[in-house]
Amino acid sequence: MKKRILIVDDEEIFLVQLKAALEAMGMDTSMAKGGLEALERLREMDFAVVLADMKMPGMDGLELLEKIKKLYPHIYVVMISGHGEVSQVVEAMKLGAYDFLQKPFDLELLEISLRKIFQTQDLIEENISLRKEVEGRYDFHQIVGKNHRMREVYELISLAAETDTTTLVTGETGTGKELVAKAIHYHSSRKRKPLITVNCAAIPEALLQSELFGHERGSFTGAHTRRLGRFELAHQGTLFLDEIGDVPFSIQGKLLRFLQEKEIRRLGGNKIIRLDVRIISATNQNLAELAKEKKFREDLYYRINVLSIHLPPLRERSDDIPLLAEYFLVKYRAVLDRKVHEICPEALNSLFQYHWPGNVRELENVVEKAVLLEKGDTIRRFEILTPSGGNSLSGETSLPLPGDADLPFKQMKAEIIALWEREYLRKVLSRNRGNITRAAKEAELNYKTFYEKFVKYGFSREEFTS
Numbered sequence: 310m311k312k313r314i315l316i317v318d319d320e321e322i323f324l325v326q327l328k329a330a331l332e333a334m335g336m337d338t339s340m341a342k343g344g345l346e347a348l349e350r351l352r353e354m355d356f357a358v359v360l361a362d363m364k365m366p367g368m369d370g371l372e373l374l375e376k377i378k379k380l381y382p383h384i385y386v387v388m389i390s391g392h393g394e395v396s397q398v399v400e401a402m403k404l405g406a407y408d409f410l411q412k413p414f415d416l417e418l419l420e421i422s423l424r425k426i427f428q429t430q431d432l433i434e435e436n437i438s439l440r441k442e443v444e445g446r447y448d449f450h451q452i453v454g455k456n457h458r459m460r461e462v463y464e465l466i467s468l469a470a471e472t473d474t475t476t477l478v479t480g481e482t483g484t485g486k487e488l489v490a491k492a493i494h495y496h497s498s499r500k501r502k503p504l505i506t507v508n509c510a511a512i513p514e515a516l517l518q519s520e521l522f523g524h525e526r527g528s529f530t531g532a533h534t535r536r537l538g539r540f541e542l543a544h545q546g547t548l549f550l551d552e553i554g555d556v557p558f559s560i561q562g563k564l565l566r567f568l569q570e571k572e573i574r575r576l577g578g579n580k581i582i583r584l585d586v587r588i589i590s591a592t593n594q595n596l597a598e599l600a601k602e603k604k605f606r607e608d609l610y611y612r613i614n615v616l617s618i619h620l621p622p623l624r625e626r627s628d629d630i631p632l633l634a635e636y637f638l639v640k641y642r643a644v645l646d647r648k649v650h651e652i653c654p655e656a657l658n659s660l661f662q663y664h665w666p667g668n669v670r671e672l673e674n675v676v677e678k679a680v681l682l683e684k685g686d687t688i689r690r691f692e693i694l695t696p697s698g699g700n701s702l703s704g705e706t707s708l709p710l711p712g713d714a715d716l717p718f719k720q721m722k723a724e725i726i727a728l729w730e731r732e733y734l735r736k737v738l739s740r741n742r743g744n745i746t747r748a749a750k751e752a753e754l755n756y757k758t759f760y761e762k763f764v765k766y767g768f769s770r771e772e773f774t775s
């Protein structure tokens with residue numbers, strides 16, 4: 310919807326001129342000759358911005374401002390004055406004026422100010438509609454996200470839940486693999502039976518076997534009683550093998566046996582126990598790669614990977630960041646008993662500037678901390694900790710720009726490339742102890758090109774030979 314502006318002044322000529330100028334900028338504008346008329350217009354129509362003169366006979370600008378802020382707090386008011394008295398400016402700001410312009414003012418400045426207001430209003434509206442969306446549940450069993458790749462994930466979860474297919478969930482740390490495993494179980498026909506989880510990375514190799522398959526009394530020193538393993542506990546339900554990439558080779562064969570035969574044997578026992586267990590595994594490692602390196606049995610890899618669900622890293626679905634941030638805000642507001650109920654557009658924007666190596670878990674922690682620290686009703690900034698320990702809003706993956714990205718594009722590009730080339734050459738040269746022939750070969754550049762760059766960047770062989 311087009312945003313409407315109301316201009317209020319007692320001078321007709323000023324009104325007419327300004328209206329013409331604003332309409333030339335493509336803005337929808339109405340006029341009011343004084344405070345009372347302005348309030349009338351405001352009653353009739355919705356406006357995004359009011360531009361009001363300070364000095365007017367009858368109701369003056371400040372009085373009008375006060376009334377607008379009381380009746381229509383969402384409207385942004387920009388005050389205009391021909392006098393620029395400091396005390397009045399301060400007063401106007403205190404009453405909630407958004408900006409202040411002095412007559413005669415630059416139309417370009419006015420346009421910039423208005424466009425900025427519209428942008429902020431759009432962000433706020435987006436924010437509100439996002440909250441509505443959260444309430445409308447864009448989720449799947451506590452998994453929040455409406456990015457198209459997450460919708461694909463939901464489809465796969467439904468598919469996995471309809472069958473008993475052995476399923477592998479992959480994705481970087483904190484992307485929600487465990488949530489997916491739970492969603493599958495609780496949407497499957499096994500939902501009233503147990504979901505048993507084993508974190509294969511957390512249990513020492515010596516214990517893992519008995520943990521999974523159980524043991525008979527006396528099967529090893531310390532085995533005083535018979536113990537049921539997690540496989541047996543998961544009978545008729547689901548066994549979630551988390552961090553499956555960490556299962557030692559010795560146990561991988563036993564898992565394979567279960568997947569092929571649907572039976573296990575307790576440690577130290579001869580009895581074969583037939584079980585009905587559905588297996589879901591998860592890993593943040595590249596199992597195909599591990600299989601190639603013979604660190605993971607290839608046959609097991611194929612058996613656990615009948616259906617695979619991959620969770621994209623958060624940086625590849627950043628359009629879900631506002632939705633997730635809202636979701637965690639609502640969650641922690643309740644948990645921590647805070648009254649904070651919104652995130653200002655600037656703070657929300659800052660979340661897009663980061664590359665989220667810890668994915669959704671890291672975002673959750675950042676929002677939780679902000680909610681905890683916020684005494685008011687709005688989160689104004691997020692503290693994002695980079696691995697180096699400093700506070701940063703820019704991601705590790707973003708290149709540091711020389712200066713403040715204040716050069717024309719082509720020039721900036723050339724500078725970045727030169728910086729990068731110099732660094733690249735320095736590394737290759739130092740690896741080859743200043744030997745240009747060898748360095749050029751490693752870089753797959755011909756000698757002449759390499760030598761020209763060597764001279765261009767002012768290197769000397771001695772630098773690399775010491």
Ligand SMILES: Nc1ncnc2c1ncn2[C@@H]1O[C@H](COP(=O)(O)OP(=O)(O)OP(=O)(O)O)[C@@H](O)[C@H]1O
Nearest residue numbers: 451452453481482483484485486487488593669670
């Ligand atoms: N899409 C999502 N919506 C809501 N919460 C999420 C989502 N993804 C992850 N989370 C939350 O982030 C945290 C980490 O999720 P989870 O434990 O499932 O990740 P993971 O992939 O298993 O991580 P790891 O590899 O480190 O074990 C949890 O608190 C979870 O509730």
Ligand SMILES: [Mg+2]
Nearest residue numbers: 486487551591
């Ligand atoms: Mg996990």
